[in-house]
Amino acid sequence: MGAGISEITIIGGGVVGLSVALGLVRAGHRVTVLDGSDSDLRASQGNFGLVWLQGKGADFAPYCELTRKAVAAWPGFARDLADLAGIDLALDQSGGFEFFTDPAELANFAAALDRQQAHLGNRFSHEVIGGDDLRRSYPMIGPDVVGATFCALDGHVNPLRLLRALRCAVVALGGRVLADAQVTGIVPGPDGGFDLALRGGGTRGAERIVLCAGLGSPALAAQLGFITRVRPQRGELLITEKLAHRLPFLSSTIRQVDEGGVQIGGTKADAGPDDSETLEVMAGLARHAVQVLPALADVRVVRAWGALRVMSPDGYPVYARSSRHPGASLVTCHSGVTLAPLHASILAEWIDGASNAPELEAFDENRFALSDAA
Numbered sequence: 001m002g003a004g005i006s007e008i009t010i011i012g013g014g015v016v017g018l019s020v021a022l023g024l025v026r027a028g029h030r031v032t033v034l035d036g037s038d039s040d041l042r043a044s045q046g047n048f049g050l051v052w053l054q055g056k057g058a059d060f061a062p063y064c065e066l067t068r069k070a071v072a073a074w075p076g077f078a079r080d081l082a083d084l085a086g087i088d089l090a091l092d093q094s095g096g097f098e099f100f101t102d103p104a105e106l107a108n109f110a111a112a113l114d115r116q117q118a119h120l121g122n123r124f125s126h127e128v129i130g131g132d133d134l135r136r137s138y139p140m141i142g143p144d145v146v147g148a149t150f151c152a153l154d155g156h157v158n159p160l161r162l163l164r165a166l167r168c169a170v171v172a173l174g175g176r177v178l179a180d181a182q183v184t185g186i187v188p189g190p191d192g193g194f195d196l197a198l199r200g201g202g203t204r205g206a207e208r209i210v211l212c213a214g215l216g217s218p219a220l221a222a223q224l225g226f227i228t229r230v231r232p233q234r235g236e237l238l239i240t241e242k243l244a245h246r247l248p249f250l251s252s253t254i255r256q257v258d259e260g261g262v263q264i265g266g267t268k269a270d271a272g273p274d275d276s277e278t279l280e281v282m283a284g285l286a287r288h289a290v291q292v293l294p295a296l297a298d299v300r301v302v303r304a305w306g307a308l309r310v311m312s313p314d315g316y317p318v319y320a321r322s323s324r325h326p327g328a329s330l331v332t333c334h335s336g337v338t339l340a341p342l343h344a345s346i347l348a349e350w351i352d353g354a355s356n357a358p359e360l361e362a363f364d365e366n367r368f369a370l371s372d373a374a
């Protein structure tokens with residue numbers, strides 16, 4: 001059991017804050033989610049929707065394990081959300097490819113998958129497939145593709161429906177989700193608890209808080225003594241007109257969304273807080289897609305956008321409880337779609353201090369203090 005039923009305020013109503021809120025409201029807490037405004041940078045509204053294990057944590061075993069557990073928990077989680085919110089997330093976990101046009105990049109990635117295999121043993125499997133073998137199974141794949149890797153555990157969901165389903169589920173279970181409730185300052189009280197200042201001049205008290213504000217978290221994290229400072233990493237995406245037929249495969253850069261359009265993505269750029277799309281990157285995405293699947297050359301792109309990933313200094317999740325201000329926790333990660341089932345279960349138990357909660361020490365922010373000192 002945790003520390004008893006309490007009033008918990010979650011700052012940030014993206015996929016991370018809402019997943020944690022769902023877990024805490026299910027544990028019986030009175031949960032309020034304070035979410036910012038539509039003008040905020042919101043990774044949860046611009047992502048690629050992958051539920052992806054391949055390549056994750058090859059050099060950090062705890063992350064590898066965490067992602068493996070999350071991917072395994074997805075089918076049950078999607079069913080739960082469908083029951084609670086009446087929303088089908090269009091989860092498809094029938095395996096995913098990484099396609100390569102450069103043999104050296106394929107070899108590097110295959111080596112990373114071997115390291116991942118060493119961490120996970122028989123809880124992971126992957127294949128490396130040469131270009132010609134690939135084309136024997138999928139004749140539509142272009143001649144520039146030198147090979148691919150495949151993991152049968154990978155999949156994808158509709159990420160906007162995930163966000164909506166989480167919000168509906170939290171509310172259905174009695175949680176409150178307040179929009180346009182941007183927290184501008186946090187003052188820890190002398191005897192525990194917190195005073196939150198809101199944009200527009202209001203204030204509200206909070207017994208316990210979980211900071212999940214994505215790229216809005218650094219200033220507030222500093223006020224609570226957390227040392228983690230996340231940074232933005234821009235990804236750009238294209239989406240095509242809807243196709244009449246289904247693509248026979250999913251890849252980390254090309255996926256057909258359940259409504260029929262083909263989404264193309266996977267770029268990474270350090271561009272500061274700028275989430276605009278750029279012609280050069282969009283052209284590169286289109287070129288990549290046509291190399292992999294030449295038939296896409298005849299398909300129209302109907303929309304493009306940029307969105308900012310929320311990246312910790314080493315790219316892995318941060319799950320931290322404040323020792324200075326008991327009752328304050330910080331949760332931030334990339335791959336918040338993939339990790340959502342665990343954020344709504346074991347992470348919520350860990351924040352709650354439940355006796356059956358798993359050890360998440362590897363994800364504490366003290367790893368940054370150690371590396372700063374080194």
Ligand SMILES: Cc1cc2nc3c(=O)[nH]c(=O)nc-3n(C[C@H](O)[C@H](O)[C@H](O)COP(=O)(O)OP(=O)(O)OC[C@H]3O[C@@H](n4cnc5c(N)ncnc54)[C@H](O)[C@@H]3O)c2cc1C
Nearest residue numbers: 012014016036043044048050183214216235335336337338
């Ligand atoms: C291009 C791209 C592709 C991606 N692809 C994938 C993928 O395929 N699979 C996957 O698992 N992950 C993917 N991700 C990552 C995933 O989208 C993020 O990990 C996840 O959305 C992060 O959610 P979040 O809730 O932490 O942040 P956000 O979605 O940014 O939400 C933060 C929320 O906090 C609110 N907020 C900010 N400041 C305040 C404040 N002061 N007070 C109150 N509220 C505040 C904001 O309004 C916002 O609603 C991708 C991300 C990007 C950008």
